[in-house]
Amino acid sequence: MSGWPLEHLWVVPDYMGRGIGRALLQHASGLAAATGVKQLTIDAEPYAEPFYIACGARRIGVIDAPLDGNPSRQRPQMLLATSLD
Numbered sequence: 001m002s003g004w005p006l007e008h009l010w011v012v013p014d015y016m017g018r019g020i021g022r023a024l025l026q027h028a029s030g031l032a033a034a035t036g037v038k039q040l041t042i043d044a045e046p047y048a049e050p051f052y053i054a055c056g057a058r059r060i061g062v063i064d065a066p067l068d069g070n071p072s073r074q075r076p077q078m079l080l081a082t083s084l085d
């Protein structure tokens, strides 16, 4: 994957679901676009994938990411185009 990797996008639990995550992602996307970077790459937590899809990202793959007690866990690999057109 090329592009800038998105890392550490977190919203304090009491403030989730208010549009803050989308605003932060749009801000990061705008910074990338301003420097000519065409996409953000996202190594997503499984439960965050619907958020990223709602924000326009798409899944391009998946990697195995087992945890104790969840050996079949996988993390979606996603792309978000930074272009606003």
Ligand SMILES: CC(C)(COP(=O)(O)OP(=O)(O)OC[C@H]1O[C@@H](n2cnc3c(N)ncnc32)[C@H](O)[C@@H]1OP(=O)(O)O)[C@@H](O)C(=O)NCCC(=O)NCCS
Residues within 6 Å of the ligand: 008, 009, 010, 011, 012, 015, 016, 017, 018, 019, 020, 021, 022, 023, 043, 044, 045, 047, 048, 050, 051, 052, 054, 055
């Ligand atoms: C993922 C996270 C950043 C989303 O932030 P948020 O502020 O709650 O999200 P928003 O309120 O901006 O939601 C934006 C859109 O995503 C959708 N969305 C968010 N979480 C969703 C979920 N679990 N399932 C389905 N849709 C979801 C919202 O409905 C909204 O869509 P809409 O604008 O069409 O209504 C936040 O939940 C979080 O910090 N999670 C824990 C850390 C984490 O997993 N970070 C990602 C690491 S890869």
